[in-house]
Amino acid sequence: MKGIRQLAEHLAISIGTVSRALNGRPDVNEETRRRVLAAAEALGYVANQSGRSLRQGETKVIGLMIESSAEAVENADNFFLGVTSGLQSVFARHKLDLVMLPCPSDEDPHEYLKRMVARRIVDAMIISNTQRIDRRIDLLSRAKIPFVTVGRSLSANTFPWIDLDFEGVADRAVERLAAQGHRRIAITAPSSEVNLGYVFVESYRRALERHGIAFDPSLVIRVKSSEQGGYQAAHELLMLEDRPTAVILIYELMAIGLYRRLMESGVMPGRDLAVIGFRDAPRARFLQPSLSCFRMSLYDLGVALGQMLLARMPAYREFYSDAGGNMIWPLELVAGESDAFQLTEA
Amino acid sequence: MKGIRQLAEHLAISIGTVSRALNGRPDVNEETRRRVLAAAEALGYVANQSGRSLRQGETKVIGLMIESSAEAVENADNFFLGVTSGLQSVFARHKLDLVMLPCPSDEDPHEYLKRMVARRIVDAMIISNTQRIDRRIDLLSRAKIPFVTVGRSLSANTFPWIDLDFEGVADRAVERLAAQGHRRIAITAPSSEVNLGYVFVESYRRALERHGIAFDPSLVIRVKSSEQGGYQAAHELLMLEDRPTAVILIYELMAIGLYRRLMESGVMPGRDLAVIGFRDAPRARFLQPSLSCFRMSLYDLGVALGQMLLARMPAYREFYSDAGGNMIWPLELVAGESDAFQLTEA
DNA sequence: CCTACAGTCGTAAACGTTTACGGAGTGCGT
DNA sequence: ACGCACTCCGTAAACGTTTACGACTGTAGG
Known part of the structure; x- marks a missing residue:
């Protein structure tokens, strides 16, 4: 089966009618449509996407840009694979397909995205790992490609994003720990250059003040959000003269490294140090003692992202008028053993 | 910047010449080519992929089909993200782009692939998770889409694949354990219905015989190749009346669950039971005691897959004439503490 | 001076669709 | 008998490229 022309010849009707029949246009006899659909099925005809895209100016493909850096592989955080299912459940309703676009680690993400956009390989994009200033946002805005980001950015004052509720997590974690008697609560965060690094710590600071606990800068551990970073964080915690009794991790995965370093020094999580994690990372789900974590x-999340994206696309907007411009994604505390002890006043 | 026509008008030369200049054709004045390239760069022109694909009958995109099932997310095994880097390093040389095609968990992989192939969204495919009989192989063969699989299959007698050296691993693992005095060596494997489940156990059996150890069917633990499966396997091992002193895991990740179950019963890996894993799964890399593992x-692997695939594509064949038809991928033993003890004869 | 040829470039056809437009046929009301 | 509306379908033009072909130079060789 070559193309629509062969199908039309086979049916002895015009190519235009075949196209209309296949695309569900109203101006075609139902009997004719039935015959066309049957023949297409029988001959295994499916419209060539290139021809269709060229004519319609759209590809019916949505791109999800991800990083394939060594670090990403090492972290083995299947965040985006998980999101994918939700996205597809939304896209499938509109016969849209999803492709993941892995940016090579040796290529600038901005250049990579530019190439993808220019080649018109996708109609819309979901990007992640947004930086505090992220040129990709300007790029997509200027190119008028509908997009959604996961993670805020300061690059443009208005664009659709969904971000995790870092503030709420810092807040609730402090609240919970303070209620259990902790007064020296450490926190991990990326550099304050990164938007998140700033926001997370500020929320933590405010929560501390609300409970009458003085903010101690030495309890803010700036490390990478990885297993290695967790190890490093534990190391720094153990070096402190006035050792904290609790720590809040900005990334669940860090708990693995943290546990390891603690145990090397005979410090038992959930007994000698309370630990609370954040963000869903299956790798860390079976730690012993089990991790208290916001998940x-x-x-x-994928569903929400998908709806928000389609709401920005003229062709689908009508179905998702209620999808807002942006969103703080709430997390739920899954209580584990890692912070399940009352601190007796020393 | 709309299209090549505007670019041509701007340069006051014909559209054909612009195209030739951009595509590196020889029949264009070097001075002209310079001007065209400069103008394209300045105006940010990049050829529309749909038009190009339509004309040339190829998309310059390679697809990597993956599964986005809940199980895959749970396993958090970034196998394919890791392979991606190698693939891209090969494809980049030919200006080919890689997209990952996540098959929705609620869709039949065969149907999904059929759709992708019919829509001509990619020129070639890499598929994985090949089943013992896998209709996707027939589909791709019939559609004349170049492809490579990771994992063997019995579906066709000849097609390009790369598979991990399961036989060698089973063999060497037994060898190593036997040398350390073990005589009761258990092994985990999927159902013998699965090709791998059969092959792995057969190699194990042959290796045992070579060392004069009788094959005991009760030591073959049929469980899923996941963390859960590891837990289950440990459970079954502990139930055996004549408990084995060593176990070979078909999947590194299982070690996490296995360790957990063992420790619940006070059985210490690397002291009470020797454990050897297989296949690279970053999640399991930091177990305590460290896992001896074939990695x-x-x-x-990505590079090899990429080369093998291009060797099947007429346009690139010439560069990769040496890439063979298929390949058993060797693994290297990374010795850890989990099997680092000599068994004293009881 | 004619021919051959290499180096450049323009012209136009093709790739496979979708869709605006209009035409043929039918039914109905006047 | 005529006009009109409606249903269905065919025609042909676009979408943005690439590329076969031929045309036009200028140069060299006869």
């Missing part, structure tokens, strides 16, 4: 449904 | 470079 979320990756599937639901 | 490989995902990057190198």
